[in-house]
Amino acid sequence: MDTLPPLFLSLSLSLCLLSLATLVSARHALAGDFLRLPSESDTRGTRWAVLLAGSWGYSNYRHQADVCHAYQILRKGGLKEENIVVFMYDDIAFNEENPRPGVIINKPDGGDVYEGVPKDYTGEDVNAHNFFAVLLGNKSALTGGSGKVVDSGPDDHIFIYFTDHGGAGVLGMPAGPFIFADDLNEVLKKKHASGTYKRLVFYLEACESGSIFEGLLPEDINVYATTASNAEESSWGTYCPGDYDGPPPEYSTCLGDLYSIAWMEDSDIHNLRTETLHQQYKLVKERTIGGGSYYGSHVMQYGDIDLSSDVLFQYLGTNPANDNFTFVDENYLRSSSKPVNQHDADLIHFWDKFRKAPGDSAKKNTAQKQLLEVMSHRMHIDNTVQLIGKLLFGVEKGPEILNNVRPVGSVLVDDWACMKAMVRTFETHCGSLSQYGMKHMRSFANICNAGIKNEQMAEVSAQACVSIPANPWSSLQRGFSA
Structure with missing residues (x-):
């Protein structure tokens, strides 16, 4: 067999090295577009967050507890207080029915999640008009509140978390009219048209929450949304009275919501520099469906699904204490608590109050x-x-x-x-x-x-x-x- 000339071998080796270099470069480019590893995270922009509990009253304790917990995750993750806008009625922590005045917990053995939470929009200032003005960065349209808005730029990432009661096409608000799906989606499209964000993620906890985005949220405005339920089913409260994994006996109300607890307890323990939105979606979906039993709902995703390959760090930051945590698909918390239909959670509260x-x-x-x-x-x-x-x-x-x-x-x-x-x-x-x-x-x-x-x-x-x-x-x- 004839041997190849040295010049040909040299040329072949050069071509192989060039191809390898091109492949590596392409993989890095793809990583930049999709999976952003810690060293490759886009640091030019700012992370913004809007957290909103749309209910009032002690029977709805869980919604404000959810929002307070979310705030603590973001602060531990490195987001600045000035970049987090909080909406909550603020009638829970010092409510006469609260057995621990000034303290809000989000799970039975949990610590206080209320401490340090800013009071940006409370009471009657928690309304659809102010919510939309905050998202659009429109200070002149605000009525009351701290005046804080999402004053974002084209390189920024925005995280929105909304938790409350809902129905087909609507989300609750403690003051004024409900949020209707058409209005919310128009605001998101208007925000995109203004060129004031790079990517936006929306986590939505409410009954029939899939109906808020189904057929309405475009796939080309860099918005990725997940919802606690599909367009026609209830979402669920958890850590409720009467359950063996319920709250301490002095509590007469559910402490959290199933979908919300799932994404937050996952975020509490994981290294969010390596976990992607899609990985969290899968784990939250598995926990929220309740093993296929009657007690649970179908977590859905809408909008630009490609964004789900982003790492959570880009939106939530990450707690440095979790930096050594290695993510595997089964690294999620299984709840032994039996959830309660959101529509019936207030009945549980009033019955437990009467019983005690x-x-x-x-x-x-x-x-x-x-x-x-x-x-x-x-x-x-x-x-x-x-x-x-x-x-x-x-x-x-x-x-x-x-x-x-x-x-x-x-x-x-x-x-x-x-x-x-x-x-x-x-x-x-x-x-x-x-x-x-x-x-x-x-x-x-x-x-x-x-x-x-x-x-x-x-x-x-x-x-x-x-x-x-x-x-x-x-x-x-x-x-x-x-």
């Missing part, structure tokens, strides 16, 4: 009154919406039309303005939907999709509700939901 109150005491009577009022409000909302459906579409067709679910990937409603008008008309005649009534938002969407006009809705609502119940849950003292 001394017999024949003023506390017992008050707890019983509260429990009966909550149950009465639920019955009023359920029965009224069902009756309106039957008046509009007939006894047999009514329930079928109200409960119709569009195919996966479809937008909830064809005309969002119609849906908002239907909600307002209902509340004018029948009282506030409140957090429980969010479960019927799909019904209002379907009434619009069926071509019903607002005049018809007003007529049947007046027939169904001759007066607004005196029950405080049914009043309009907190304003219309739309």
Whole structure:
């Protein structure tokens, strides 16, 4: 066999080395676009975060506890307080029902997560108008609060975490109207058009939270979102009274939400310089589904899915204490707690409060009154919406039309303005939907999709509700939901 000339061998070796160098360069370029290792993280931009608890009242303790816990993760991760905007009603820590005044915990054996949390927007300043103004960096549009906004630039990364009650196409707010999905997605598109961020990640805890982004969130605006549930199911509270893995006995309320606890307890122990958004999504999905049992929901992802290969460090920072933690797929915390449907968490609270109150005491009577009022409000909302459906579409067709679910990937409603008008008309005649009534938002969407006009809705609502119940849950003292 003839040997190859030395010049040919030299040339072949040079070509091989050049190809190898090109391959290595290409791999580094890909890593820069997708998986950012610690030494390759983009340090030019600033990390921003917006944390929002959309509820009020001690029965909703878990939402503010979630937000406070998230704040502690971000601060330990290295984000500056000036770059974290916090929305919460702030009526939990010093609530008369809180057994540890000034302290909020997010798990049974957990420490205080309330200490040091800034009070940027509290009370009535926690509203959709201020939330949107903060996201857009529009200080002139704010009403109250600290004035802090996401004053971001083109190289910046933004993390948004929202936890509250929700319904098809809506998210709760303690003051003013609900956040409607069309408005939120328009704000995200407007933020993108302004060129004031590089990438944005949105974690959303709420019932039917998939409906907020499904068919609405574009895939080309550098936004990646995960939700606690799909478009038609509830999300779940956890660490609730009555469970063997529940809160200390002096607590009468759930301490956290299942999806939220899953991503935060994962973030607490992992090196976020190496864990990606997709890896966390998989672990959170596994924990939140509850092993395929009835107790759990389907965590979803929307928008620019390619962003999920980013490391969490780019959005959350990372706790230096976790730098030596090696990530493997099974490195997540399995919960032994049995979750509670978000719609029923307040019932758990009021029942536990009634059960623990001394017999024949003023506390017992008050707890019983509260429990009966909550149950009465639920019955009023359920029965009224069902009756309106039957008046509009007939006894047999009514329930079928109200409960119709569009195919996966479809937008909830064809005309969002119609849906908002239907909600307002209902509340004018029948009282506030409140957090429980969010479960019927799909019904209002379907009434619009069926071509019903607002005049018809007003007529049947007046027939169904001759007066607004005196029950405080049914009043309009907190304003219309739309």
